[in-house]
Amino acid sequence: MPGSAERPRRVTVDPDGPLLVEGPVEVVGDDGTVFTSRRFKVAICTCRRSRTYPWCDTSHRRRVKPDGGQARTANSPERDPAS
Numbered sequence: 001m002p003g004s005a006e007r008p009r010r011v012t013v014d015p016d017g018p019l020l021v022e023g024p025v026e027v028v029g030d031d032g033t034v035f036t037s038r039r040f041k042v043a044i045c046t047c048r049r050s051r052t053y054p055w056c057d058t059s060h061r062r063r064v065k066p067d068g069g070q071a072r073t074a075n076s077p078e079r080d081p082a083s
Contacts, residue, residue: 018043018056027054 012020024038035054043056050057 017060018045020044029054 009025010022014020021042021044023040023042024036025042025044027035027037027044029035037055045053045056045060047060049059049062051059
């Protein structure tokens with residue numbers, strides 16, 4: 001980061017969820033709107049289902065998988081693949 005002694009922001013990619021970004025952050029929307037968060041870590045929505053977009057509200061957990069089944073969430077029980 002030019003002219004800054006700060007370390008780079010860490011971004012964690014979750015293939016089934018949001019981008020987790022160490023804050024504070026500013027997110028610039030596609031229309032130029034600037035969203036600011038001073039939190040120490042923010043979840044940025046990548047599925048565009050969030051009612052609080054660009055921030056993730058976990059709406060991605062309610063999506064339906066292409067095969068017609070429900071997407072598994074952290075709270076859903078494991079299924080036996082043989083059943």
